[in-house]
Amino acid sequence: MDITIKLTDRHGKLHELDAPTDMNMNLMEVCKAHDLPVKGTCGGMALCSTCHVYINSDHELPEMSEDEEDMLDQAFFVEDNSRLGCQIRITEEVDGLEVTLAPEDEDA
16 A cells, blocks of 8 residues: 655655555655655664654654664754654555655755
8 A cells, every 4th residue: 555745855846656555664764765865874764854854744653762862862953843754654544644854964
């Protein structure tokens, strides 16, 4: 089954991304598959913040891991709704999730 993720890029453009729930992907991987500017430098290990997103919808997401919290503590432009895209699994529960890519450090 595919779900839809609504993602606003760093230029304010809305993208509707189709994401398969049967491939054990995360949000960062879906963004990269759609050629969006998400680096995912650490490969999804919560060791960098290059997939930092803001969650705009009220979906029930899994609690942040300690690694994710530690990484966001060191990231720029962190808000209350900040998450790392690599830590958000693509499941039926996140169908319709709305996110915005956080600004990159060098664009500040």
